[in-house]
Amino acid sequence: MSWKTWFGTWGVKQAKERAAAEKASRSTSQATIIEEIKNDDTHPAPGTTPDTGGVAIIHSHHLNQGTSFSARARDELHLKGLVPPAQESIQRQEDRVRAYLNTLSSPLEKHVYLGRLRAEDTALFYRVVVDHLTEITPLIYTPVVGEACQKFSLIYTPGTVEGLFLSIADKDNLDEILSNWPYHAPDICVMTDGSRILGLGDLGLNGMGIPIGKLSLYVAAAGFDPSKTLPVTLDMGTDTEKYLNDPLYLGTRRKRPADEEFYAFVDAVMAAFKRKWPKLLVQFEDFSSEHAFGCLERYRNQYLTFNDDIQGTGAVILAGFINAINLSRTPLPNHRVLFFGAGSAGVGVASQLKEHFIRAGGMSEDAARDAFWLVDSKGLVTFDRGDKLPQHKTLFARRDNEGKQYKSLKEVLEYVRPTALIGLSSQGGAFGEEAVRAMKEFNERPIVFPLSNPATNAECTFEQAMNWTDGKVIFASGTAFPAYEYEGKTVEPGQGNNMYIFPGLGLGAILAKAEHVSDDMVYQTAATLAEALDEEERSHELLYPHLTRIREVSALVAKDVVKAALREGNCDQEDVLKLFGAVSRQPFHDDAVLSDPERNEALLAFVKKRMWDPHYAEDEEVLVGELKHKASL
Numbered sequence: 001m002s003w004k005t006w007f008g009t010w011g012v013k014q015a016k017e018r019a020a021a022e023k024a025s026r027s028t029s030q031a032t033i034i035e036e037i038k039n040d041d042t043h044p045a046p047g048t049t050p051d052t053g054g055v056a057i058i059h060s061h062h063l064n065q066g067t068s069f070s071a072r073a074r075d076e077l078h079l080k081g082l083v084p085p086a087q088e089s090i091q092r093q094e095d096r097v098r099a100y101l102n103t104l105s106s107p108l109e110k111h112v113y114l115g116r117l118r119a120e121d122t123a124l125f126y127r128v129v130v131d132h133l134t135e136i137t138p139l140i141y142t143p144v145v146g147e148a149c150q151k152f153s154l155i156y157t158p159g160t161v162e163g164l165f166l167s168i169a170d171k172d173n174l175d176e177i178l179s180n181w182p183y184h185a186p187d188i189c190v191m192t193d194g195s196r197i198l199g200l201g202d203l204g205l206n207g208m209g210i211p212i213g214k215l216s217l218y219v220a221a222a223g224f225d226p227s228k229t230l231p232v233t234l235d236m237g238t239d240t241e242k243y244l245n246d247p248l249y250l251g252t253r254r255k256r257p258a259d260e261e262f263y264a265f266v267d268a269v270m271a272a273f274k275r276k277w278p279k280l281l282v283q284f285e286d287f288s289s290e291h292a293f294g295c296l297e298r299y300r301n302q303y304l305t306f307n308d309d310i311q312g313t314g315a316v317i318l319a320g321f322i323n324a325i326n327l328s329r330t331p332l333p334n335h336r337v338l339f340f341g342a343g344s345a346g347v348g349v350a351s352q353l354k355e356h357f358i359r360a361g362g363m364s365e366d367a368a369r370d371a372f373w374l375v376d377s378k379g380l381v382t383f384d385r386g387d388k389l390p391q392h393k394t395l396f397a398r399r400d401n402e403g404k405q406y407k408s409l410k411e412v413l414e415y416v417r418p419t420a421l422i423g424l425s426s427q428g429g430a431f432g433e434e435a436v437r438a439m440k441e442f443n444e445r446p447i448v449f450p451l452s453n454p455a456t457n458a459e460c461t462f463e464q465a466m467n468w469t470d471g472k473v474i475f476a477s478g479t480a481f482p483a484y485e486y487e488g489k490t491v492e493p494g495q496g497n498n499m500y501i502f503p504g505l506g507l508g509a510i511l512a513k514a515e516h517v518s519d520d521m522v523y524q525t526a527a528t529l530a531e532a533l534d535e536e537e538r539s540h541e542l543l544y545p546h547l548t549r550i551r552e553v554s555a556l557v558a559k560d561v562v563k564a565a566l567r568e569g570n571c572d573q574e575d576v577l578k579l580f581g582a583v584s585r586q587p588f589h590d591d592a593v594l595s596d597p598e599r600n601e602a603l604l605a606f607v608k609k610r611m612w613d614p615h616y617a618e619d620e621e622v623l624v625g626e627l628k629h630k631a632s633l
C-alpha cells in the first residue's frame with residue numbers, strides 16, 4: 001500500500017469514527033432533552049420561561065397585540081419593557097407595515113415579511129389585508145405565491161407552524177399526527193399534493209404556499225376564524241428532478257406513487273380527518289387533473305368536500321361569462337366556446353357553462369355540449385384522434401370533425417369560429433396577435449379570457465388583447481392585469497379568479513352544516529356572483545365586482561349557498577331552519593318564502609354576524625382577564 005493510499009484510508013476511517021461519535025453524542029443529548037422535558041413536573045414561575053407569563057402572549061400569534069397593549073395590560077401581564085413604550089392603535093401599526101413594505105423591493109421579500117406578520121400577529125396581518133385588499137392580495141396569493149412556492153424550501157423559517165405536512169410514509173400514524181395540531185378544531189382545510197401548482201407544474205412539498213395563501217383569503221374575504229383554518233400538504237414525493245436533487249428540498253425524496261398507493265393514502269387522510277374533525281370542509285387544490293377528478297368523484301358524496309380548480313373555477317368563469325354574454329349582445333344559444341386547455345380547469349369551466357346553457361338557454365344536453373370545443377397539447381379533442389382520452393376529456397370530445405384533425409390554434413379557430421376563447425393551458429403567450437385578431441374578425445365584441453396563472457402563464461396580456469381587438473375585447477384573466485389607457489379612456493380588466501367563489505362557498509356550506517357540497521350549491525355561487533355587480537361596476541362594463549367588495553360579495557354568495565342547501569335538504573342550521581320554517585335535512589321548496597326580502601335580509605345579517613373581523617379585543621377588562629387566564633398568570 002502506498003503512503004498516499006494508506007493515509008487516505010486512515011483519513012476516511014478517522015472521519016467515520018468522528019461522525020459516529022458525534023451522532024452518538026447528538027442522539028444521547030437529544031434523548032436526554034426529550035426525557036427531561038417529559039419528566040419536568042415543576043411549574044416554572046410566570047415569566048421565567050418563554051412559554052409562561054406575559055411573554056407567552058407576545059409569542060402567541062392569536063393573542064399578540066403588538067404595540068396596542070394598554071398601560072394596564074402591560075402592567076398586569078408583565079409586558080413592561082418587552083414591548084416598546086409607544087402605545088399605538090392598530091391603524092398606526094398598519095401604517096408601519098405598509099411603510100416597511102414600501103422599502104422592500106422584491107415581491108417575494110414582501111411575501112416573506114407578510115408571512116412572518118401572519119405568524120406573529122394574526123389580527124394585525126388580517127387588518128392590513130382587509131383594509132388594503134387590492135395592494136396586499138397579489139402579495140399573499142396569486143401571483144407572488146407562485147414564486148413563494150417555487151422557493152418554499154429556501155424561504156422556510158423554522159419556528160412557525162402554519163400547516164400540516166402529511167407524508168405518505170406516515171399513512172398508518174395519521175391519527176397521532178393530527179393530534180399534534182396545536183390550534184382549535186378547524187372548520188376549513190385546503191389540501192394540495194403539490195402536483196400541479198398554478199401553471200408551474202409539480203412542486204412537491206413546496207406547494208404548501210398555496211393552501212396557506214387560499215386560507216388567508218378564506219379569512220380575509222369570508223371572515224373565517226384564522227385559528228380554525230388548516231393548510232395541508234400531502235407529501236407524496238415529486239417527479240421534478242430539480243427538487244429531488246436540491247439539498248434544501250424539504251419533502252420526501254421519492255417519485256410520486258402509482259394510483260393505487262396514491263388513493264390508499266388520500267383515503268386514509270380523509271378517514272383520519274373525519275375521525276378527528278367530523279365537520280371539517282376539505283377543499284382539494286392544485287392536484288394534477290386526473291387525480292383532481294378522481295378524488296372529487298370518490299369523496300364528494302362521502303365527505304364535505306369540493307375541488308376548487310374544477311368547481312370553483314367553473315363557477316367564477318360562469319359568473320363572468322354571464323355578464324360577458326350581456327355585453328356581447330349575442331344571445332346565449334348562439335355562443336360557441338373554444339377552450340385552449342382541457343385539464344381540470346378547462347373541463348370544470350366547460351361543464352359549468354354547459355349547465356348554464358341548459359338551465360338559462362333552454363338547450364338540450366346534447367345541443368349544449370355541442371357549443372364547446374376543447375383543445376389540449378395534441379390539438380382539438382376528438383374521439384377519432386387516435387389517442388386514449390382520459391375520462392374527463394370524453395365529456396366534450398367532438399364526433400363531428402368528419403375524420404379531420406385540427407392541430408394548431410389557427411386551424412382550430414378557423415374551423416370553429418368561436419365567440420369566446422378561454423385559455424386554461426398554462427402556456428404563457430399562446431394567444432398571439434393572429435389568434436386574437438381572428439377573434440375580432442369573427443365577432444363585434446369577442447370574449448377572450450386568458451385565465452392561466454400566474455401572470456407569466458397568461459395566454460395574452462390585457463394590453464395585447466385591447467390593442468389587437470381595437471379595444472372591443474371582453475376580457476378576464478386569472479391574475480390581475482393593470483388597468484389600460486385606450487384612446488384616452490382607462491379600461492379595467494376583469495379578474496376571473498376562483499377567489500370570488502371558494503370563500504363564500506365554504507362559508508355557506510359550513511353555516512348550513514351541509515353534509516356535502518352539491519352541484520346546485522356550486523351553480524348558485526355563479527349566479528349570485530354574476531348578480532353582485534353594482535350600478536357603477538355595470539356602467540364600466542365590469543365582469544366582476546371590485547376586489548375591495550369581496551367580503552360583501554362572499555357574504556351574498558354564502559347566503560345563497562345556505563338557501564341552495566335548504567332547498568335540497570342539506571341544511572341543519574337551527575337559526576336558518578327557524579327563519580324559513582323548514583325542517584332539518586328535509587328539502588324545502590317554498591319559493592315565495594325563499595325569496596321573501598325580509599327573510600333574505602335576516603339571513604344575510606346572520607351570515608355577516610358570523611364573519612370574523614380582524615381586531616384586537618377592545619374591552620380591557622375582558623382582555624386582561626382573558627389573557628391572564630391564557631398565560632396562566
Ligand SMILES: NC(=O)c1ccc[n+]([C@@H]2O[C@H](COP(=O)([O-])OP(=O)(O)OC[C@H]3O[C@@H](n4cnc5c(N)ncnc54)[C@H](O)[C@@H]3O)[C@@H](O)[C@H]2O)c1
Pocket residue numbers: 196197198199200288289308309313316340341342343344345346375376377378379423424425426427451452453454457477478479496497498499
Ligand atoms: N383563473 C383561475 O381561477 C384558475 C383556476 C384554476 C386553474 N387556473 C389555471 O389554469 C391552468 C390549467 O390548470 P389545470 O388544472 O386545468 O391544469 P392541467 O395541467 O390539468 O391542464 C392543462 C391543459 O392544457 C393543455 N395544454 C398544455 N400545453 C398545451 C399547448 N401547447 N396547446 C394546447 N393545450 C395545451 C394540456 O393538454 C391540458 O389539457 C393553470 O395555469 C392554472 O393556474 C386558473
Ligand SMILES: O=C(O)C[C@H](O)C(=O)O
Pocket residue numbers: 142197198199286308309452453478497498
Ligand atoms: O390559485 C389561483 O390563483 C387560481 C387557481 O386555483 C389556480 O390553480 O390557478
Ligand SMILES: [Mg+2]
Pocket residue numbers: 198285286308309
Ligand atoms: Mg388552484
